[in-house]
Amino acid sequence: MISFESDYIAGAHPQILKRISETNLECLPGYGTDKYSTCAKEKIKAACGCENAEITFLVGGTQTNAVIISSMLKDYEGVIAAKTGHVSVHEAGAIEYTGHKVLEIEQKDGKIAADILENYIADFYADVDQEHMVFPGMVYLSHPTEYGTLYTKKELEEIAAVCRRYEIPLFLDGARLGYGLMSRNTDVTLKDVARICDVFYIGGTKVGALCGEAVVFPKENQPKHFITSVKKRGALLAKGWLLGVQFDTLFTEDLYFKISRHAINMAEKMKEIFARKGYSFYLESPTNQQFVILDHEQIEHLGRQVSFSFWEKLDETHMVVRFATSWSTTEEDLKLLEKALE
Amino acid sequence: MISFESDYIAGAHPQILKRISETNLECLPGYGTDKYSTCAKEKIKAACGCENAEITFLVGGTQTNAVIISSMLKDYEGVIAAKTGHVSVHEAGAIEYTGHKVLEIEQKDGKIAADILENYIADFYADVDQEHMVFPGMVYLSHPTEYGTLYTKKELEEIAAVCRRYEIPLFLDGARLGYGLMSRNTDVTLKDVARICDVFYIGGTKVGALCGEAVVFPKENQPKHFITSVKKRGALLAKGWLLGVQFDTLFTEDLYFKISRHAINMAEKMKEIFARKGYSFYLESPTNQQFVILDHEQIEHLGRQVSFSFWEKLDETHMVVRFATSWSTTEEDLKLLEKALE
């Protein structure tokens, strides 16, 4: 059975595994103080065009969202996110577990708009009862979103302008950042992300690593004693080298970008296959996640040969299902998909 | 200036203050173990028709919501509430502070409907990703709602049936319960509330007490060591007698119901005054909170003589404002309001 179920179905890119093996028996200090972590940070800073950035490697996405949000919010604040945001729906209440509300706002295709955001915050500050309500204290975006869509540079800048007006940080969840940056339909670069956002992370788990997310504070704004806050949340990896060496490899000779581009290429071919076979898309996604409309019969038929993810019910007879490519998708996978669609 | 700003603008009903004064210098054990608290509990059990009910007196509404919800939810659960519910909007994130998400669902005039609730929970259990999401673990209703509206007995029973189907408790926030029970447009009695709900509270703060809410677990379902959970949340009053003696007075000779009925009578007269003067209501409220539509000029003019609460913007030129009566509203207040409206 071939799988397009997610972008984390396979292990690590072989180049990463090779480097892990090569460095495996070196004696290294723990908790991210090793030389590979240091080296990886330097490479990421260079890629971000941000020499003063502060970088920390964490293990997984929900963990990273919870650590960042809870260590940056003030006591009386919550985080604004799209209703469809990962932190709103699919993290089992991990943000609320830290004592903070996710302030859900309207979205379209997974994206929030600067004017809706501005109105939300302005309404809050116009409310005479504001002291009895959760203060908007951060904006959370995912890029690509949970629907594979992307913000334009202008959209990001407009959202950032709202954040600056109200003096709250802009946080970009980049669990799939590579696939966004390497889309053919984007004008956003990694340097733009580092310039526009106050904190973001470069996802490794979904882009070629065994595990690992690189948290970047580009503006010398990392919370004080951040490592202790990380430890307090059970998120500090003993063998930090494991994360360091993976990101060191990903940011050597543009591997991160190359494998992301590969996934985009595969996604485009997959789109063509679906289109050619007469399938409709739920929305236009320029990245590695494609949302296809299938009826129950198609689901049953296709499901025998291909695995994919159920997204949501469209109507009584149709479902939206997700097919994801990744760095590990092969031409052969696509051929088998095409065949399965016949 | 006369005030219709809220139902907690005045202190305590004189009868309550009299009883506090009479018992003030008695030596009593602390933390709710005094004889007045015991006596008040007996009277409330009788009024609820529920001899086995377990009752605890807490100080205020947000505190009570947080204590009940957080001590009853399981780790992986959140509480379902209307988007307009007090716990969703006006408690500064007190529920999230306890580590649990408020799962907001659609409402109409402040009320949630059994079918929308059923669909929400059914969708949750149909979702293959449910383990990554917050489990629906309790239903929160306010009665009267934040918009002064009331559930019918049938509506409450339908909601309770959904709760039972999914084995989650139904919690009724009765901060203004007296005003709901004494409305002329209700078929719900206190005994119905005790029979239908798994936990609820009888509001004192807004119905004649200096402070105090009586939490009722009608089904021998009070969480174990509840007093310790109350203490842990900083909600255990040293001089518990103060709460006990107030509820003892409120539940002597039906004082709670009589003063609630008075507020309803005052609200009905107030409605007539507004109607007679040609004002429109945002919605039909059968209780002590009335939501009137005013334009900016009216607000400015009226605001010089009468205080009221801003509720929400209706359109560019109109606001919804709230006028609340209470046990302390007088005929004289209404006359002055009528005059101010001229």
Place this chain on the structure above:
Amino acid sequence: MISFESDYIAGAHPQILKRISETNLECLPGYGTDKYSTCAKEKIKAACGCENAEITFLVGGTQTNAVIISSMLKDYEGVIAAKTGHVSVHEAGAIEYTGHKVLEIEQKDGKIAADILENYIADFYADVDQEHMVFPGMVYLSHPTEYGTLYTKKELEEIAAVCRRYEIPLFLDGARLGYGLMSRNTDVTLKDVARICDVFYIGGTKVGALCGEAVVFPKENQPKHFITSVKKRGALLAKGWLLGVQFDTLFTEDLYFKISRHAINMAEKMKEIFARKGYSFYLESPTNQQFVILDHEQIEHLGRQVSFSFWEKLDETHMVVRFATSWSTTEEDLKLLEKALE
């Protein structure tokens, strides 16, 4: 039965109840924005010699400790307290509930010493693993302590000096502050407390009020949006007037100090009675709590006529029990105690 069980066995000082009654039916805005709260704050500022102090009235002691500590600590910090401190033992884990550790240090007669404190913090900063440990972020003292003992002005200043050296706030729990200030064996005034500490509270519950604690930030250091943090913890009283009018009365014509002195006078007479009858004290307490050593037979005999509190086991045959006087203790109570001791 006469009771020396605690200093919160009776309601409010009659003068307070009188003022509550007089102002009971005034229409006042909620949540502490009323004129009585404002007036009380002005009087407390004057008494503290601290015109810029920021003051907030809360309901009870555990609540106050949790609100202050959790809204002042940084994410990576805990609060240092004596092992016998109220926050360490008798608050059901209320501080830990806010996500912060109580760092317990050695004490003597309920007091911590500046040198032990200094060593504790210095050891922390000497530890190479400090990033994996809870940072000392505040010092909690109770004054009087749980054993009725008092810090001298010099001791407080030495402790404050350590706090300043490490840039952490000094918090003084003054649940029984009046009884400390009015002891004959103290050189500490309210102005000293306001000058030396970074935050403290003036206890009302145990010193003549129905309920209420006045939190004082003497150095323009109240956490931003403190009211929202209070609300988030369920600690914001709707009828804030109730607290305001009580403290307004307590700080009119020195009532707070006069009734505290009365309790001290009563305690001294009580000490004489016990001494005269040949009883021993567990320690020398200069305040309203007296710790007497009784054997099991004495406990049984005395317990039939007098109520008191069990403190701790001294040895196989003796217990330490506490007798507390308060503003409400009478000469008659003492006569009955003396008789009961015969």
Place this chain on the structure above:
Amino acid sequence: MISFESDYIAGAHPQILKRISETNLECLPGYGTDKYSTCAKEKIKAACGCENAEITFLVGGTQTNAVIISSMLKDYEGVIAAKTGHVSVHEAGAIEYTGHKVLEIEQKDGKIAADILENYIADFYADVDQEHMVFPGMVYLSHPTEYGTLYTKKELEEIAAVCRRYEIPLFLDGARLGYGLMSRNTDVTLKDVARICDVFYIGGTKVGALCGEAVVFPKENQPKHFITSVKKRGALLAKGWLLGVQFDTLFTEDLYFKISRHAINMAEKMKEIFARKGYSFYLESPTNQQFVILDHEQIEHLGRQVSFSFWEKLDETHMVVRFATSWSTTEEDLKLLEKALE
């Protein structure tokens, strides 16, 4: 420089890395539902002699402690641990972050004794104020302890008997469990651990894995919806296969035990070397951590060639330092150490 700094200085045992490489490109479902995780669980159940055990793989030790403790404790409970326990000192307040107190009790060489435990709990239940205190809700042991020491089977059984008497679970932190089981001075087997404890974990991070801890609930007592609680704490690894395949390898042909025994052999040789050279030990440790007393000069001299960990100050001129062996320690390392000691 050779390192004895900790037992997590090297990556993974080569056999583990080989299996990761072999399975790296297989398409597998996420979150621990893959076949390698299933297979690993079966092998662990067999090794534990416990066919009904429920097993979950987590990433690191602090995370595992926090997940287990916070998902098992009731609201009003805390966890009892030695003052020197990892959860008490070196986890940055991770347990308190979940809202629960660590109840620290006296220890000797890192171990707690059944009679001290019994007295502590008995005293709690004898206290009339128990409702105002944190209930003892679990016992936490580390085995080996932070000082390398081991409980005997009798000691574990006595502690378990106390737990059963008070109906609280016994949790054994096995971050270094292999090194304990393979000590020559133990009568405790893995089956004993599974029989005696209510929950424990088998440490991978310190015993040959890149990362990973296997949580075992041997008595069908895994908290309901445990995966959701894991996710809520940010502890659910997307590529769960990574943990599964490692434990599958560790529990194939007794690899876990063999490499643990190797570390013990290395530790014994290291002890002989130190003894031969005239060094003293802080205590007798039968496992892979050895605590040696060095003076400042020795520390400076040795520190130029060998890395080790500072443990604690012994007196003005001496320190206790830790030398740890592990599965990756070689005979060559020991030779170099011996040379460095000359």
